[in-house]
Amino acid sequence: MSRDILLLIALLPSTQTSLVETSYGLLEGVSMQSRDNSTCWIFKVDLFEASFSVVRGVSLVSSSPYMTEGVPIAQPPVGDRRFKLPEPPKPWEGVREAKLYSAACLSNSTAAGLQPKYMSEDCLYTNIFTSERCLSGNASCPVIFYIHGGSLNYDSAVMFDDKYITDKYSSKDIVFVISAFRLGFFGVLAFENDEIVPRNLALYDIIAGIEFMHHEISAFGGDPKQVTLMGHSQGGSIAMIFAASSLIDPKKRLFQQIIALSPAVNYRSVDGRADLTWRLAHEVGCTTSRKRPHPTTLAQTSKVVDCLRNVDALVLLAKQRELEEEGLPFDGVLFAPPLVEDGTAFEDFLADSPARPMICGSTRCEFNFMNNDEDFDIGAFLVVKHPAEVRQKYFEDKHLGKIMDAYLSQVVFTLNVMFGTVFADKGSAVYLLEYDQSPLAFHASDMPYFIGTCSQNLSENEKVIDHFYSESFVNFAYGRIPNDEWAPFNHHTRNYYSVEVNLKEGILPSNKLNYHSAAVDYWLHNMTLFDASLSKKVRLHVIDTVSNPSFLRTVFTTLLFAFGLVVLSTTLMALCSYLTPQDPPVHERAPLIVAKKSAIRRKAASVVVPALAARR
Structure with a gap:
């Protein structure tokens, strides 16, 4: 409910305020200037009553945006609450100012160009952008909840242009929400179990x-009941895996559909993260040993955590940076609670997915400007069972020229097809797009069109693209078809909507086929079969080693002959790969067919995930 309080004519709109009533107390917001740079506007200050308190917000009557920034979603995670699950905020007395963004969560990553100017460990706040019509009481507007990227290690919920958000979303009567979560060591540290410190704290913050x-x-x-979870990069990954999780929101109570752009989740090793956490604890004097004891007792963990809670946050941040400079970053998601139960097989995670309507997408080149495949746990995004062997095969194939894209680019492309197929196969509408605009179609180059980062004066071509993104995402948030010409995703054809515009040459966004089929087939067919075959070899590796010279000579001769065949066939395959286009023909593609107890297949008789087939 809203109540009009005051009508103001403002020459300096940035000085005007408004009140919003929330469950916890009054919040005082601030006005904003629209993109047309008008200097004389009418503002109306309202009180908004929620279940716990009052928030003071502001509206611009001409386009009706209301903003409340810096609304607490949890008690400050400091002191004894450091490394604990987020706790609901306490009500406050009087009016709490919500005029400005809160400080960003602490970060200090080599991957970030510029660090935020204002940072704090006390950072669990949300920002809400709405409109006059939404607040009128006669409408219940769709909601977009945005999750920022940065690999859970950098970027923030306060880095975005609020004017852009109100222009693109609030003016279309969409309530847009951006919430913060702990980053780096403070959000992704891990120990051997969850008894003292829950793993994936950042994910719990997002859920809060x-x-x-x-x-x-x-x-x-x-x-x-009309919420779209939206994110880019790691934020897109989280939207995607939250939608697929049978634990987080299986009944679709919290959100009903997702927009996942350039999802690049490459799960980190639980053991590796626990070792790295112990290493940092040692660097700040909280352990006597640099190496984590195996097993680690609850008493040992509790003692280390108590010590870490008393270390200055900036000291922890500095040590985190030093380790990252050694190639040991605190980033990424663990394939663990709250996403899945410990021990869950990846194929079960997919098969048990509740599925939702989804827009997913990528840029044409994504991370192909990077040359650092060695830095990643190869195959971790599929939770492969034999990571060392998969890694070795990957770099052998790359050396032979079988792999054209950077590893993280392959992750993005494969995730889009895999989850797109999972959701579509269960009856949800899926729309796949790719930003193909020249000359730059790399990771994040599409962000100016949907969240306003690095936005500049647009060319005529870019204005068409900007309109496409805005119209499509708004339509989707309202439950409509994103675009009349955009065909739903079909896993047999792997169709996608190519977003490329050149008005002089008559090029406009259009439907295309065979979305990155070479990269997708490599992972969902070739590498998945390879990983599964290793499990069979382990079971068959019991050989009677008779100490017989003739037997050994026979074995040696056979192995030598086999090696010669391998060298010859490898050379021929490399030559063939070099002369063959990257995308295979349609009939050679590996359509992903996923349902409860189903298998990923290339052809009818070729099982890609034997573990899934065994469940049939």
């Missing part, structure tokens, strides 16, 4: 933000 939105968004005119 979604829960807060679900309970309070109606006070801002939002419909908690």
Whole structure:
């Protein structure tokens, strides 16, 4: 409910305020200037009543945006609450200012160009952008909950242009929410178990933000039953795997559909993260040994955590940076709670997915400007069972010229097809797009069109692209078809919508086929079969080694002959690969057919994931 309080005519709109009533107390917001740079506007200050307190917000009557920034979603995760699950905020007395973004969560990564100017460990806040119509009480507006990227290690919820958000979303009567979560060591540290410190703390923070939105968004005119989870890069990954998780929101209570752009989740090793956490604890004097004891007792873990809670946050941040400079970053998601139960097989994670309508997409070249495949756990995004062997095969294939894209680019392309097929096979509408605009179609080059980062004056071609993104995402948020010409994804044809515009040459966005089939087939067919075959070899590796010279000579001769055949066939395959186009013909593609107890197949008789086939 909203109540008009005051009508103001403002020559300096940035000085005007408004009130919003939330469950925890009054919040005082601030006005903004629209993109047309008008200097004389009318603003209306309202009180918005939520379940716990009052927030003071502001509206611009001409385009009706309301902003409340810096709304707490949890108690500050400092002191004894450091490394704990987020706890609901406490109500406050009087009016709490919500005029500005809060400080960004602490980060200090080599991957970030510029660090935020204002950072704090006390950073669990959300920002809500809405409109006059949404607040009128006569409408219940769709909601977009945005998750920022940065590999859970950098970037922030306060890096975005609020004017852009209100122009693109609030003006279309969409309630837009951006929530913060702990980064780096503070959000992704891990120990041997979850008894003392839960793994994936950053994911719990994101869930807390979604829960807060679900309970309070109606006070801002939002419909908690019409929520789109949206993200880019790691944020897109989280939206995608949250939608697929049978633990986080299986009944679709918190969100009903997703937009996942350039998802690049490459799960980190739980043991590796625990070792790295112990290493940092040693660097700041909280352990006597640099190496983690195996096993680590609860008493040992508790003692280390108590010590870490008393170390200055900036000291921890500096040590985190030093380790990252050694190639040991605190980033990424663990394939563990709250996403899945420990021990869950990846094929079960896919098969048990509740599925949702989805827009997913990529840029044409993604991470192909990078040359650092060696830095990644190869195959971790599929949770392969034999990572060392998969890694060795990958670099052998790359040396032979079988792999054209950077590893992370392959991750993005494969995830889009894999989850797109999973969701579509279960009856959800899926729309796949690719940003193909020349000359730059790398990772994040599409962000100016949907979240406003690095936006500049647009060319005529770019204006068409900008309109496409805005119209498509708004339509999708309202439950409509994104674009009349954009065909839903079909895993047999791997069709996608190519976003490329050159008005002089008559090039406009259009449907195309065979979305990165070479990279997708490599992982969902070739490498998956290879990984599965190793399990069979382990079971068959019991050989009677008779100490017989003739037997050994026979074995040696056979191996030598086999080696010669391998060298010859490898040479021929490399030559063939060099002369063959990267995308295979349609009939050679590996369509992903995933349902409960189903298999990923290339052809009818070729099982790609034997573990899934065994469940049939």
